[in-house]
Amino acid sequence: MVMRRVDLRSDTVTKPTETMRAAMASAEVDDDVLGYDPTAARLETEMARIMGKEAALFVPSGTMANLICVLTHCAIRGSEVILGDYSHIHIYENGGISTIGGVHPRTVKNNEDGTMDINQIEAAIRDPTFEICYPTTRLICLENSHAHSGGRCLTVEYTDKVGELAKNHGLKLHIDGARIFNASVALGVPVHRLVQAADSVTACLSKGLGAPVGTVISGSKSFIARAKILRKTLGGGMRQVGVLCAPALVALEENISKLEGDHQKAKILAEGLNKIKGLKVDMASVETNIVYFDILEGSNITETHLCKILEAHGVLTMPEGPLKMRLVVHHQISESDVQYTLSCIQKAVIGFVDENGDK
Numbered sequence: 001m002v003m004r005r006v007d008l009r010s011d012t013v014t015k016p017t018e019t020m021r022a023a024m025a026s027a028e029v030d031d032d033v034l035g036y037d038p039t040a041a042r043l044e045t046e047m048a049r050i051m052g053k054e055a056a057l058f059v060p061s062g063t064m065a066n067l068i069c070v071l072t073h074c075a076i077r078g079s080e081v082i083l084g085d086y087s088h089i090h091i092y093e094n095g096g097i098s099t100i101g102g103v104h105p106r107t108v109k110n111n112e113d114g115t116m117d118i119n120q121i122e123a124a125i126r127d128p129t130f131e132i133c134y135p136t137t138r139l140i141c142l143e144n145s146h147a148h149s150g151g152r153c154l155t156v157e158y159t160d161k162v163g164e165l166a167k168n169h170g171l172k173l174h175i176d177g178a179r180i181f182n183a184s185v186a187l188g189v190p191v192h193r194l195v196q197a198a199d200s201v202t203a204c205l206s207k208g209l210g211a212p213v214g215t216v217i218s219g220s221k222s223f224i225a226r227a228k229i230l231r232k233t234l235g236g237g238m239r240q241v242g243v244l245c246a247p248a249l250v251a252l253e254e255n256i257s258k259l260e261g262d263h264q265k266a267k268i269l270a271e272g273l274n275k276i277k278g279l280k281v282d283m284a285s286v287e288t289n290i291v292y293f294d295i296l297e298g299s300n301i302t303e304t305h306l307c308k309i310l311e312a313h314g315v316l317t318m319p320e321g322p323l324k325m326r327l328v329v330h331h332q333i334s335e336s337d338v339q340y341t342l343s344c345i346q347k348a349v350i351g352f353v354d355e356n357g358d359k
């Protein structure tokens with residue numbers, strides 16, 4: 001018997017659909033390092049249009065996209081970037097902006113909703129008249145949706161205010177928009193409006209949108225021209241890359257409209273978890289496709305044990321720290337998968353099942 005598999009580890013785990021595989025097989029390609037791949041050009045033009053920017057650039061990953069953007073904005077030695085203390089760039093990207101780029105990070109506390117207080121951002125901007133000692137602030141980075149806060153969204157009003165602050169101080173604004181489409185759908189604001197204040201924005205195709213590979217950077221023509229050189233330096237220039245851009249185009253066409261359903265399923269999951277004795281979800285944090293839940297002190301199960309039991313029942317999850325778990329919904333999770341997951345978690349928490357099956 002084939003065991004049911006429900007993969008909630010991340011939205012990066014989706015498998016390319018048949019349409020995506022067909023598009024890969026028939027993609028028109030050429031050498032993209034030389035600038036001749038027509039499918040890459042089509043994807044980049046489409047993304048620039050969606051983002052409301054002049055130009056765009058396909059790169060292999062979100063990590064490389066953020067690195068390229070920060071380094072392009074901070075090309076002068078001694079640059080400093082202001083970013084959230086729980087931002088993906090700061091925590092999960094190997095400190096690449098410093099180790100590879102020599103850019104100094106200045107963190108500001110991320111609030112529970114993923115924002116940073118605007119007065120704290122302003123206070124973190126270095127006084128340029130004391131440049132004999134200070135690094136020079138050149139960039140502010142936001143993340144929308146904010147992964148570590150459970151996929152919460154930064155509003156357009158907030159983003160505009162940070163953009164205004166940046167402008168007033170002669171700084172650039174970058175948005176890590178790995179899940180910007182989730183944020184746009186959840187807020188009901190078109191993507192181009194949500195990122196209007198940004199000088200650069202990254203959007204991952206291989207997360208909620210379900211493409212197998214890739215992230216697109218969008219910005220001005222001159223920014224993208226400089227980013228393209230850095231992409232080559234970092235080894236991210238790819239030759240017949242149209243085979244990866246073709247499924248990304250399918251993802252844009254077919255999967256943006258599925259995000260709202262993903263968010264609804266995440267809410268159903270969160271509500272169901274909250275009904276299980278011993279578990280707690282902060283419902284306010286469930287704005288998009290990510291659900292964090294706590295296992296309450298005194299429960300007879302830990303996150304690693306629960307994860308193992310679920311795995312034995314085909315439900316894949318990620319422990320997120322002591323007594324904390326993360327589940328991520330994507331377009332290959334059905335409502336029935338959500339109900340199955342809830343019933344597995346319920347049975348595991350009450351001790352009805354273990355790693356070896358029903359007790």
Ligand SMILES: Cc1ncc(COP(=O)(O)O)c(C=O)c1O
Nearest residue numbers: 061062063064088143147176178
């Ligand atoms: C908010 C955010 N930014 C950037 C990234 C990096 O993307 P990649 O895994 O493609 O390098 C991730 C990955 O999960 C992310 O969640």
